[in-house]
Amino acid sequence: MLTTLLIIYIITAFITIGSIILYGSNPSRSLGWILVIIFVPYAGAITYILFGVNRREFKIYTLKRALQRRMYDQKHLKNSVSENQVLFKSPKNRKLASLLKNSSHFQAIGGNKVTVLNSGTQAYKTIFEKLKTAKKFIHVEFYILEDCKILEELYQIFKNKIEESVEVRMIYDAIGSFELKRKSIKKFKDIGVKVYPIMPIKFGSIIFAINFRNHRKIIIIDGEIGFIGGVNISDKYISSQSDLGIWDDEHVCIEGPAVESLHKVFIKDYYFAANNESLLQEKYLPKIEEKGDSVVQIVASEPDSDYSIILYQYLSLINIADTCIYIANPYFMPNRPLLEGIKMAALGGIKIKLLIPEKSDSLLAKYSMQSYFQELLQVGIEIYRSSNFLHSKMIITDKEIVSVGSGNFDHRSFEQNFETNALIYDEKIAVKISNSFLKDCEKGSILTIEEHNARPFYNKILEGLARLFSPLL
Template structure:
């Protein structure tokens, strides 16, 4: 029996190692997975196939309709409805970033938008519910987490009313983040005539394609004309303290204007992926949108089916474009070597780099992995602040003239494994508003000091090192 196990172990390990060599994306990550495969009998191979496979190169992932998703993106110019004003930048820096996003996400920077900043749970959901109340034709809603509670019940009652008015409602949610949305929980929505479906449902037959690849987006589109995106999920933790972390803080945007067309496209593509229903060719989903304001906005989407890691490229491009300041707020700041090096270069070049993260976290592993990067950043002059409450915001502000708000974290998962959406606003007033909120939190009392942090206990450093080893899984 032992001989058979050894033979099986060798065959599985060798086959896994061959796949790592052929499909691996980074040498250091490849070495780590090969070590895991051979030092953790069977378990290492299972972990690799669940969490380590590079789906962009691994041919099996192409069988999951990702080719059609790519086709939807690449044929955007033929599918647009209406004449929208694509903004032409005078500034070469902004122009370079906008061009990058147009090529890696297929979304243009549109002018004529009205952007409203929503910085607490009460304002965010009041605005979303008011927009739903005013819907005439369609409501499209997509969240990573739909959680039982007061907010979801309010959403249900609004949907019941709007269905009676004949409004078409489509709802998609992540099967892992919204794990309870099964059976009766989702049936009550479907009984209203709502087209509700999970994205990438976790089943034994498709486990390799779903467990490590989550749809982390948060999108609401009303009548194809009003859109919302940012960091908020539908969970009562954003409006009342239901855990030791208290009321979660976050940031969201209400968008009115041509950029909503881009959000709608993201939703439609994901809805087709979840339900096989064709919406991309329906003009009703893409009405002509009039100018609503003076803000220039551009949507960025990224996922394991993308040609490029668009969210990571966006963040890197913004960091490299900075001339005076970089301000980052993120609850899971666990970037890889390229982003860390870009921040070090910026700080050493004399650019003010500020990082605001929560002192507490909903994941100890993420917290220790995040803290393992701090010493090297503090050493080069990065200002790090640990806010006492839990902030779920994903924000980067450059020179107080452009700001990104969305669902993309600074970690491997958002860069490589999750479907994410950010909104980049090229506007000094909006950026200054977000910057003021950011710096209002950055007080001396919560700032980390390099010497004190460097002298933290040896045991703490060891735990951080272990957590860092597992950071590609986070």
Template structure:
């Protein structure tokens, strides 16, 4: 028995090492996976098969996973509503906008009305009020639909709307919403709601879908109003359910041309989950009207795209900054390019502040985050650690002129594996509003000191180093 185990260990480990060397996309990640495979017999190989294989290199993955989405893009190209496309008059805005249009597919559009939603209660009050006024349809997709007060209210509201002839379509991530009971799903389906899991775990496709999750949070009402950001349907955003307390997060209410682009993201995901091509006519995509003065660019990211759009967004924002860069993120685990960009920015005299929570829902993520801080502090980046609040916000502001709110974290998953969506806002009033909130939050932060931080206990450094090995999984 022991001999069989050693043979299995040797064969599987050698195969994994060969695969990592041959197909690894980046040296740092490859080294991390090599360590995991070697240190953890068999289990390390299993983790690599599930979460580490670069499936884009394999023909079967391209055919089974991406072909349908790419075929959809060819058949249903957006006209991008040229009337509303913003013509840049500032060079740095132009650079960001043109790059992201080619990387992600959507141009910047003007004429949007935005409302910042800065906590869970406000967010869901606005969302439920909008749902109650729907006249044609409600389309939602969330990474997490979790049992509790909010989901009960959502189901009750949808039940009433369905009885009044309103179409309801629901997308949810198969893993993120795994706790959503089948009873609730069946109830809505029996009433007439269209309800589909995204990337369900099926025997024939589990290896090509398990590591790729839909992390988006989008709600569309009648094709003329949208909500997007970082808030999931979970009671943790409205009441304390753990030691982390009530989670803080940001969401945006949108009216205007950008709604069309957000809706097209939903429609594509819905087609991918349901095989139903029903939503590309004017009933679902009405012609938009100008509602306000904000310029918005929707940034979609996902493994089916040719480029790493979320990474491109964050990098080009950092590289375009002239005065300040403010980042707030609960999973700040950037790659080498982002770390160097931040160090270059602060060394050139730009005010760079990064805000992260002291406590986290993932201890591995927390230690992996802190493993990067010593180099950043040495360069002059200010690391601000929220003492009493768990902020789940994914926010970046440059020069108090451009801001991004959405679902994309500063980590490998958001850059390469997850389907994400960010709202890039070119509006000085909103950017300054968010900047003021960021500065006010500094009063609740511990500002790390380089000398003190580098002298933290050896045991802490070891924990951080071990967690950093696992950063490809995060």
């Protein structure tokens, strides 16, 4: 028996270590995984498969990738938004837009109206109002769906719309919405909503699916109105459910040609969840008239895409800054390139403010974030702590460009999650969000380097340990 187990261990270790040698992109990380596999029999190999495999080399969603190529083929998408493509005069905007178009495949599109929704109450109010205007279809995609008042209101709107012959489709992440009751799902299905989980946890696929989550929050109405941001379907955003208080978040409503790009993200995800290509029909991708003067570029990333697109976006927004950078994020755990990039910007005279929550919904995330504070404070970055639980994922460069969406500043958003951001090239919108950001900073408390250095020694130990495990968050 022991001989059999030893042979299995040797074979498993040989295969996994071979995979690390062939496909590992970070030498120190690869060496760490090799040591774990050697000295932690069986469990080390399983942990590597769950959390360490380079998914950019192992394309786990080949069908989805094939559809993605089709999505950008004009033979299948006759109603293109290319006529609204923006050719920027500003070199830094042109470089940023080109990078994101070549990596994420979505171009910067003009002619949009953008409405900023800087609270859950405001976001839900606007979402419900717009949903009630739907004439053809409603497409909804969320990381978290909870049994709550907000979900019940969605149900009533969907019920009324379906009675008006409006098509309704809803997809959700199987892990993020794990607590959603089956009877709630059945309730939506019974009224005609086409509901599907994304990457459900099934026997035989758990090791490939459990660590790769769809973190997007998207709503599309008639192909003309889109919502994107950090707000999930939960009462946490409208009432206090714990000592964290009401969750603060940023969401935007987009009306205009850029909605087509956002809708393509949903269409790909719906195909993957439902194995249904019906949304490739022209009626789901109508020609959209210009509704405003904002330029919007959708940034979408996936765990098996060729590039770390969200990381590229954030690095670029930091690198092109001339005067200031404002960042709001609940999970600020940058990798080494991003950390060095933001430190270089600060040392180069860029004014940088970071807004994080004072309390966190994860102790591991809290201590991991704190492990970066010393390096940030030493180069002059101002760190502010919000008294409410700040859940916004936002970065503003020079009060000219702003990104709002689902992407955090952490390893999971860079490498493991399906994420979507809206990059808005509009000074008026950027200034409006900047003013709101600065007010939140004033309401919160600033962290001084003296206060940080005075923290207990055991905090430093916890921070170091948490930082080691930050890629697993």
